[in-house]
C-alpha cells in the first residue's frame with residue numbers, strides 16, 4: 503500500500519478533493535490516505551507560511567502529495583504556500599499537459615496536444631524584492647545553470663519517453679541577455695544530446711501568441727517559471743476550460759500533484775466546480791507511483807463521461823452537452839463508467855513502470871573570474887545629472903565613472919533631456935580596458951561616497967568569466 507499525503511485546501515478545494523478521492527477509491531486505488539491541513543486557516547491562525555511542522559513531516563515521510571488549490575490571503579506578508587512547497591521540496595519540474603477533447607468539449611483548437619514544462623524553483627519567483635528609494639522597488643530574477651540544465655534535460659527526457667517529436671523553448675533573451683540568455687544557451691547545448699528530437703527557440707511574446715492561435719504546431723514547450731505560469735493557464739483555457747488540466751511537480755525525492763487552477767472562491771461551496779483538473783493530476787500521480795492499471799481505468803471512465811455529454815457548468819454547452827451536473831454527480835458519472843473505454847476519444851493505455859532517466863547535475867569547472875569594476879546604485883532626487891556625475895567623479899580611484907543610467911537607460915555621458923528619470927541611479931565605475939580591479943578599489947570608492955554624502959543603496963560587482971563580459975551594457979551605451 504502506498505501512503506499518500508493529501509490536503510483539501512480552500513475554496514472549491516474540499517469539493518473537488520472529495521470527488522477525486524471518491525473516484526480513486528471506487529477504482530480500488532492501492533493507497534493509504536493521510537490528510538493534512540494547509541492554507542487559509544493556517545495562515546489566518548498567525549502562521550505566515552500557511553503550513554505547520556506536522557504537515558511538512560507527513561509530506562516528507564510519504565514523499566507523494568495530492569494537493570487541492572489553496573487561497574493565498576492578499577497582503578499581510580503572507581508568502582505563497584505553493585511556491586514555498588515547490589521550492590522547499592526541490593520540485594523543479596512542473597509538467598502541465600493540455601489537450602483538447604473535440605467535439606465533446608468546445609474549443610477553437612480541435613487538434614491541440616501540448617505539454618508545458620515549467621521551471622518551478624527560480625526566476626522572479628525567488629521572491630527577493632526590495633524598496634530601494636522613494637520611487638523604486640525591485641524584484642530579483644535569478645536564473646541558474648543547474649536550474650536550466652535540470653528542467654531542459656527533463657523536457658527532452660520527457661519528450662523521448664512519451665514519444666514526442668519536438669521541444670520548443672520560450673524565452674525573452676533579446677532583452678534579458680544574461681538570464682533568459684543562459685536558459686536559451688543551455689537549451690542549445692542540451693538539444694545537441696537529443697538529435698532525434700526536433701528543437702526550436704521562440705521569443706516568448708510571439709511564441710505565446712502562436713501557441714494561443716495555433717497550438718497544434720507545438721508539442722513539448724519548456725520555459726522559465728513566470729512565463730510557464732502564465733502560458734500554461736492560457737493553454738489549459740483554450741483547450742476548453744482552466745478546470746480541465748492537471749499538473750505534476752516533480753523533484754528528485756518528492757512529488758506533488760494538483761490541478762493547475764486556483765481555489766475559485768467565486769464558485770466555492772456551490773457544488774458546481776469541475777473536479778477534472780485535480781482528477782487528472784491524481785491520474786498523473788497514479789502513473790508516478792506505478793499504478794498504471796488504476797490510472798488507465800479512471801482516465802478512460804472520465805473520457806466516457808465527457809463523451810456521454812455529462813458536463814459541469816464550465817464546459818456545458820447546450821448544443822454539445824447532454825446533462826449539466828454538479829461536482830458530486832460528475833464524480834458519480836465517472837464511477838458508473840469505471841471499466842468502460844471511450845468510443846470516440848482515444849483510450850489511454852499507460853506503460854507500466856516508465857521512469858525518466860535523469861542524471862544528477864555535475865558542477866562545471868570554475869571559470870576564470872576577473873573583477874572589472876562596480877555598479878553603484880544611488881538614491882538621488884536631483885534633476886541635473888551632470889551634478890550627480892560631478893559628485894561621483896570625486897569617488898574615483900583606479901576605477902573610473904564610465905556611465906550613469908536611470909531605469910537602465912544611459913543618461914550620462916551624452917544623455918537626452920527627454921529621458922524621464924526617477925530617484926534611482928546606476929553609476930558604473932570601471933577599470934581601463936585590459937586591466938582588472940581590486941576589491942579594495944570598490945571599498946575606497948564607497949568610503950569616498952560616505953564622505954561625500956552620496957546615498958549608496960546597493961552595489962553589483964562587474965565580472966568577466968573566461969574573458970566574457972558577465973554584465974549587461976546600459977541601453978544606449
Ligand code: NAD
Nearest residue numbers: 571572573574584745763764765766767768769775776816
Ligand atoms: P482561479 O483559477 O481560482 O479561478 C479563475 C476562474 O476560473 C474563476 O472564474 C473560477 O471560477 C474558474 N475556475 C477555476 N477552477 C475551476 C473549476 N475547477 N471549475 C470551474 N471553474 C473553475 O484563479 P484566481 O481567482 O485568480 O485565484 C483564486 C485563488 O486561488 C487565489 O487566492 C490564488 O492565490 C489561488 N491560487 C492557487 C493555486 C494553487 O493552489 N495551485 C493556483 C492559482 C491560484
